[in-house]
Structure formats: structure tokens, C-alpha cells
Amino acid sequence: MTSTDQGGARMTGTDDFIELSERRSAHNYHPLPIVIHEARGAWVVDVEGRRFLDCLSGYSSLNFGHGNPKIIAAAQEQLSRLTLTSRAFFHDQFATFAAGLGDLTGKDMVLPMNTGAEAVETAIKVARKWGYEVKGVAAEQANIIVMEDNFHGRTTTIVGFSTDPDARGGFGPYTPGFRIVKYGSAEAIREAVDANTVAVLLEPIQGEAGVLVPPDGYLTQVRELCTAENILMIADEIQSGLGRTGETFACDHEGVVPDIYVLGKALGGGVVPVSAITANEDVLGVIRPGQHGSTFGGNPLACAVANAVIELLGTGEYQSRARKLGEVMHERLRGLIGHGVITVRGRGLWAGVDIDPSLASGREVSKALMAHGVLAKDTHGSTIRLAPPIVVSEEDLLWAVDQLGAVLAELAR
DSSP, X not given: OOEEOTTOOEEOSXXXXXXXXXXXXXXXXXXXXXXXXXXXXXXXXXXXSOXXXXXXXXXXXXXTOBTOHHHHHHHHHHHTTOXXXXXXXXXXXXXXHHHHHHHHHTOSEEEEXXXXXXXXXXXXXXXXXXXXXXXXXXXXXXXXXXXXXXXXXXXHHHHHTOOOHHHHTTOOSOOOOEEEEOTTOHHHHHHHOXXXXXXXXXXXXXXXXXXXXXXXXXXXXXXHHHHHHTOEEEEEOTTTTXXXXXXXXXXXXXXXXXXXXXXXXXXXXXXXXXXXXXXXXXXXXXXXXXSSOOSSTTOHHHHHHXXXXXXXXXXXXXXXXXXXXXXXXXHHHHTTBTTTEEEEEESSSXXXXXXXXXXXXXXXXXXXXXXXXXXXXXXXXXXXXXXXXXXXXXXXXXXXXXXXXXXXXXXXX
């Protein structure tokens, strides 16, 4: 592939594109040295024509694969008709979206936004409003219980209750009203609750922290506690939801239904940013005209794409496929324990793999995997995450895990 920068210089290879990107953009990411040009299904191709198996899936945004035919067709059809009205008017894709997503989550109402962080912010606002208007908390006194090692986005409010120094440091002063407790301990939540607590916000599986799965029964205990204490259970299913773990939602593994679902990433099918929260009317009914909104939230293109995603999930095929392929992936990964791998965690087609830190860092392993034709990403030192598109073939999936084995063997020499 060839291209030109704004000065007219020809860019023909990976180094050219990376050099210009690094020189002209803020360094808020530390990408692997690859420049992707096109993709289909579970595979991507870089500017030099090399193929790689995508085992990151845009942090679960691409659950249904790159260029999913049904999603692309829906986007193309909508692109030719109508892309934006703002919510100042109704449009013909919105009702289907609201009803479809409400039915998928079993909730009465939907409030759409664009990004995952916006959806989390929306849930926070709704929980506070509900606390004041329904629960009767005194003005300005509401608190929300959150978890250590959480990742809910990077807005100024959200980073204020992060425990990650990189996400939090240097961005204060921070928004008050949050209490941080140990993840996986219902008792820690119980001890933090007081009369002004309006919600518990958690990830059913903590993705950025390394695909941390809580102890069995934890979500059930949180649900029971929230019900008993008259506080809202908010489940951030932005990464864990929409088929990734082998169920529609990670909460489904314990039969738990939160008061508010927070959704994003895969809801946009890898085409456009789409996020939303869903809840019953006794919760979302507290929001009235002018109190929350977004020019692009719930736009026609986003709704058309999300409608296609909802239809795909309605068949149950993707959930079943993630469950079956996840069993295959985890079995093969467990075979690497003691051979450069310390621990494997996860659920469905999602795994956190702790590499022996004496062997290599997670980034070093990710770079070595890239040389073997597999794209993965590190997190927190020596951990890598694997989350290939659910459309990946079993053969390709096993090949990818074998490449990890080969990399670890090379590093051990």
C-alpha cells in the first residue's frame, strides 16, 4: 500500500506510517508496531500484505468478526438513506432498537449513547437521580460502591475512582461520591453500604485487570445484598457482554439480573460506536427531557447496526459458539501451565494468561506473537489477553494457542 502525508511525501511501509503517527498524534497509546490495512472475519492484513489472526477483537468490539456481512449490509443500506437526525426528531430505526435491546436485556427502557465511558457516566447519573427521587437520599449525599482494579473508561469522573496509577495520576481533583472495595467480596460491599448508598457498580468479569473472574456465587450475593438494601446493581457488561463469555451476558452464568445493564463495544458491531444502558421504568423513568442526551446518541446509523447485532444474538448461535470454542481454547491454554505460563483465567472465548515474569513481560510476548502471525495485547506487566472474534475457526484458534506455546519455548532457550 502507498499513501502520502500532507506534505506530499510517499508512505510505502510500516515504518513510514508509524513515524508520522507518532510524530503527529498524542502518545496516549503504546501500539504494537503493525499498521493494519484491511480485515475480514478473524484475520487482518497489514500495509505490507502480511496476515495476522486477531486475538484482541478491539477489546471485544469485534465479537462478530471484521466485516460481518449482516452488519455491513445493514450499515450500507442505512448509509444510503439516513445517518443522523439528532434526538430532536424520531427516526425509523430507533423504535426497533429500543424495543429490541430492551427485550434482549429483559428491561423496559433503553437510553443510548456512543461510547462505553458515556454509558457508565449515564448509569452513574441515573443511579444518583434515582437515589434522590425514589430512595429519598438527601441532596448531594449519594454514594456509589465500586471495585478495586476496575476499568470503566477514562473520563475525569471515572478515573477518579480507578485504582490504576496510570489511569488516575495527574487528573485530579476527583469527583466525590465513590467508595472503593475489594473485588470478589460481597462482605466488603456490605461493610461499605450506608443509608446514602444508591448503587454498586461492577464488572461481572474484570477485563482490563487481566480477565479476573470472581468467585462462584459472588454476583448472586451482590444481587441479594442490593435487593435487601434497596440499592441498584449496575453491571458493566461493555467487554463481557453480547456473547463473549458463552452467554448473552456474563451475569447470566449465575442467573443474575442487574438493575442496570451498561453496554457498548460489540453493540456497534465493529462499525460505529454504540453504547446504552437499559433498566426498568422505575429506574430509567427518573430521566426527563433536557436532563441527559447526546447529539449522536441513538442516531439512525448506530441503531441500524445495533439492530443487526441484536438479531445475530437473538439466534443464540454466537453464544453457543463462544462457549464451545472457549472450552477448546482454555483446555489448550492450560497445557501451557508450567511451560512459561503461570495461570490461565477466563470464561468463554476470553482468557487472561499470566506469563512467568522471569521469562518475559506481556508486551515482549505480544511482540513475539506478532512475529508468529498472532495479534494479542498485554495488560498489567506479564499478563496477556486473548479474545478472538467469535467467528474464528477452531483450527485457527488452536493454531494461535500453539503459536503462544512456540513463543514461550523460544524465550525459554
